[in-house]
Amino acid sequence: MNTTATTTHYPAATTHERAESHTLTVLVDNEPGVLARVIGLFSGRGYNIDSLTVSETEHQKHLSLITIVTTGTPMVIEQIKHQLERLVPVHRVVDLTVTGKAIERELALVKVRGKGEHRVEALRLADAFRARVIDATTESFVFEITGKSDKIDQFVELMLPIGLVDVSRTGVVAIGRGAEAM
Amino acid sequence: MTREMTGAEMVIEALADQGVQHIFGYPGGAVLPIYDALFQQEKVRHILVRHEQGAVHAAEGYARSTGKVGAVLVTSGPGATNAVTGLTDALMDSIPLVCITGQVPTHLIGNDAFQECDTVGITRPCTKHNYLVKRIEDLPRVLHEAFFVAANGRPGPVVVDIPKDIQFAKGTYVGPQNIKHKTYTPRLKADIEKVKAALELMSRAKRPIFYTGGGVINSGTEASHLLRELVKLTGFPITSTLMGLGAFPAANPQWLGMLGMHGTYEANMAMHDCDVMICIGARFDDRITGRLDAFSPGSRKIHIDIDPSSINKNVKVDVGIVGDCGHVIEDLTRLWRAAGVKTDQKALKDWWAQIDKWRARKSLNYRNSSEIIKPQYAIQRLYEATRDKDVYITTEVGQHQMWAAQFFHFQEPNRWMTSGGLGTMGYGLPAAVGVQMAHPKSLVIDIAGEASVQMTMQELSTAVQYRLPIKIFILNNQYMGMVRQWQELLHGNRYSESYSEALPDFVKLADAMHAHGIRCRKPGDLDEAIKEMISIDKPVLFDCVVDQKENCFPMIPSGRAHNEMILGDAAENLDEAITEEGKMMV
Numbered sequence: 001m002n003t004t005a006t007t008t009h010y011p012a013a014t015t016h017e018r019a020e021s022h023t024l025t026v027l028v029d030n031e032p033g034v035l036a037r038v039i040g041l042f043s044g045r046g047y048n049i050d051s052l053t054v055s056e057t058e059h060q061k062h063l064s065l066i067t068i069v070t071t072g073t074p075m076v077i078e079q080i081k082h083q084l085e086r087l088v089p090v091h092r093v094v095d096l097t098v099t100g101k102a103i104e105r106e107l108a109l110v111k112v113r114g115k116g117e118h119r120v121e122a123l124r125l126a127d128a129f130r131a132r133v134i135d136a137t138t139e140s141f142v143f144e145i146t147g148k149s150d151k152i153d154q155f156v157e158l159m160l161p162i163g164l165v166d167v168s169r170t171g172v173v174a175i176g177r178g179a180e181a182m
Numbered sequence: 183m184t185r186e187m188t189g190a191e192m193v194i195e196a197l198a199d200q201g202v203q204h205i206f207g208y209p210g211g212a213v214l215p216i217y218d219a220l221f222q223q224e225k226v227r228h229i230l231v232r233h234e235q236g237a238v239h240a241a242e243g244y245a246r247s248t249g250k251v252g253a254v255l256v257t258s259g260p261g262a263t264n265a266v267t268g269l270t271d272a273l274m275d276s277i278p279l280v281c282i283t284g285q286v287p288t289h290l291i292g293n294d295a296f297q298e299c300d301t302v303g304i305t306r307p308c309t310k311h312n313y314l315v316k317r318i319e320d321l322p323r324v325l326h327e328a329f330f331v332a333a334n335g336r337p338g339p340v341v342v343d344i345p346k347d348i349q350f351a352k353g354t355y356v357g358p359q360n361i362k363h364k365t366y367t368p369r370l371k372a373d374i375e376k377v378k379a380a381l382e383l384m385s386r387a388k389r390p391i392f393y394t395g396g397g398v399i400n401s402g403t404e405a406s407h408l409l410r411e412l413v414k415l416t417g418f419p420i421t422s423t424l425m426g427l428g429a430f431p432a433a434n435p436q437w438l439g440m441l442g443m444h445g446t447y448e449a450n451m452a453m454h455d456c457d458v459m460i461c462i463g464a465r466f467d468d469r470i471t472g473r474l475d476a477f478s479p480g481s482r483k484i485h486i487d488i489d490p491s492s493i494n495k496n497v498k499v500d501v502g503i504v505g506d507c508g509h510v511i512e513d514l515t516r517l518w519r520a521a522g523v524k525t526d527q528k529a530l531k532d533w534w535a536q537i538d539k540w541r542a543r544k545s546l547n548y549r550n551s552s553e554i555i556k557p558q559y560a561i562q563r564l565y566e567a568t569r570d571k572d573v574y575i576t577t578e579v580g581q582h583q584m585w586a587a588q589f590f591h592f593q594e595p596n597r598w599m600t601s602g603g604l605g606t607m608g609y610g611l612p613a614a615v616g617v618q619m620a621h622p623k624s625l626v627i628d629i630a631g632e633a634s635v636q637m638t639m640q641e642l643s644t645a646v647q648y649r650l651p652i653k654i655f656i657l658n659n660q661y662m663g664m665v666r667q668w669q670e671l672l673h674g675n676r677y678s679e680s681y682s683e684a685l686p687d688f689v690k691l692a693d694a695m696h697a698h699g700i701r702c703r704k705p706g707d708l709d710e711a712i713k714e715m716i717s718i719d720k721p722v723l724f725d726c727v728v729d730q731k732e733n734c735f736p737m738i739p740s741g742r743a744h745n746e747m748i749l750g751d752a753a754e755n756l757d758e759a760i761t762e763e764g765k766m767m768v
Contacts, residue, residue, distance in 0.1 A: 010468055044307050082491035088311040088331055088366050
């Protein structure tokens with residue numbers, strides 16, 4: 001009984017490898033509860049969700065595509081992929097970060113309020129970022145911007161001192177380059 | 183085969199078509215139409231339990247001992263929530279079940295109706311899959327899919343939630359032959375290149391070991407036979423997890439006993455020092471590995487599992503093979519024979535010599551007594567009294583469970599029903615009910631503790647009602663023994679709430695419940711009492727009063743490696759209370 005230094009029933013956590021960010025696309029049957037299954041899997045097993053988007057992609061076949069950006073060690077990422085594949089309504093899981101050459105885009109709506117010089121500056125920056133004005137009043141604009149997440153981050157950050165009011169973002173959607181299907 | 187019928191009738195029809203002969207359940211408002219349909223037929227027999235948790239455990243016992251899918255029928259709300267523990271237990275131990283739950287009518291869902299709960303929401307994380315059926319057209323397909331999903335791939339529990347209006351609705355029944363699942367197609371045959379890589383590692387092994395688990399049992403009796411063949415062919419030692427006991431016969435000299443926290447010294451030392459580990463249908467659970475970064479540090483690891491997510495989950499392996507255990511073992515055996523593998527006989531001889539040294543340590547030894555019944559002794563005598571009988575063992579959870587695993591030896595698969603993953607106290611008694619229902623002529627014994635058994639005690643009533651002569655063998659030490667053992671090891675002997683206060687008189691209790699009660703206090707009376715228990719053709723509650731202070735050894739303490747076990751005699755040396763006179767090694 002001289003060997004009872006720890007005070008838990010369980011083995012200590014092992015030291016982790018470096019966490020990396022991965023983008024997964026998950027093709028699922030569009031049935032009730034499928035998103036809850038995916039989210040429940042992440043929360044129940046303690047995985048991270050950095051971004052999640054979901055929408056029906058093929059109405060006739062009742063298929064939806066979920067795009068998830070997550071962070072974890074390579075072992076955890078592999079686990080996430082296998083755990084997702086294990087869900088009954090999941091057709092296929094593709095790790096776009098591993099397959100490489102994927103395109104990632106996000107759309108954001110950005111509301112900015114201001115007068116005078118601020119309005120001019122906002123429009124000038126919007127032009128530089130290829131953001132479109134989709135609503136305007138005498139004291140506000142709503143911009144629509146698409147691009148990689150870091151581009152949107154940057155745009156939002158620049159709008160902050162000018163008079164940022166609200167931001168609404170879709171989260172990341174992604175697709176592989178080239179002729180191949182997922 | 184298509185016919186018009188109500189949803190409730192479809193449920194019965196689908197159960198019968200899926201080969202269900204017994205269903206364990208409890209009626210209630212939201213399943214009354216199904217109970218009415220049950221009443222009017224003779225294909226499926228219903229067993230009325232006393233609590234829904236008992237229904238699920240009974241179905242688990244039934245499934246585990248037969249290899250079939252267990253079936254459960256409960257009502258909405260509390261019926262479903264009471265089933266949750268059993269469902270989680272079945273998920274953790276990969277037991278195939280279909281649990282049909284009633285639900286309030288579709289138009290009331292979400293209205294906080296009487297006995298409404300979000301059954302699919304609550305059971306989503308504790309089932310392999312679940313369904314809420316909102317259209318009668320979907321019901322036959324969903325029912326058959328549920329059985330397919332429960333039984334195929336890594337088995338598990340599936341819930342089908344059926345609102346009451348769907349049970350009344352009329353529709354067209356479709357038989358199982360027309361159902362093919364569109365997404366769920368688990369892989370049975372493994373990638374042959376991976377199997378060859380495993381063979382290569384095995385053929386060059388100097389210190390190999392087989393580490394097998396419940397997956398072999400789930401794969402069917404044929405897998406167990408194939409395993410025996412492969413182990414004999416290779417000449418390698420074999421150990422198994424708690425869930426895998428019986429897949430390989432304990433009487434065989436290549437058997438090292440169970441591994442893990444309360445496994446044998448030889449099994450754990452061999453796991454620690456091996457150079458090639460062949461894991462078949464086990465999952466590197468924390469009770470097996472101990473400290474992960476010190477787990478079998480020098481070995482190349484092969485992992486065979488039907489569930490890809492089991493591979494590289496806790497332990498990084500060198501060869502991960504996704505496939506059904508039985509199929510992969512068959513491939514391995516075939517390739518081994520075809521290649522005419524010559525193993526390193528010299529190295530294997532040395533390895534066995536080392537294992538024999540570990541064995542000589544006799545890690546399961548304990549000091550027997552002529553005054554007081556030692557729990558280990560009780561199980562040994564129970565084993566001796568039943569070894570030539572057709573016997574099935576279930577257990578509750580705790581010290582008695584570990585002693586049963588150590589001292590009751592299994593020669594065949596499907597004979598050992600225990601709650602491994604979830605560790606559910608109260609599993610054994612209802613599980614025994616299920617096993618006895620499936621095997622009416624066999625001897626079914628629940629090895630229990632006095633604390634665990636009180637959790638689902640009411641199922642004794644079920645056993646009496648259906649004349650199921652189960653034997654409940656209680657090792658009564660008046661403590662939640664495993665809790666107390668941990669309090670001794672980790673919490674300075676402060677026995678916080680672990681004493682079994684105000685215990686019932688189990689003999690009188692048995693009498694009151696129309697069962698038979700036996701009490702035994704002396705080692706000398708034990709054999710006679712066990713004989714009496716076996717001879718009685720009705721449920722028996724056996725109160726075996728054992729040493730209150732006995733602890734379960736050997737043991738890998740928390741956060742330690744396999745080669746840092748505490749052995750029983752080392753622990754006993756610290757215990758002055760045990761006298762030398764009582765020392766009698768068995």
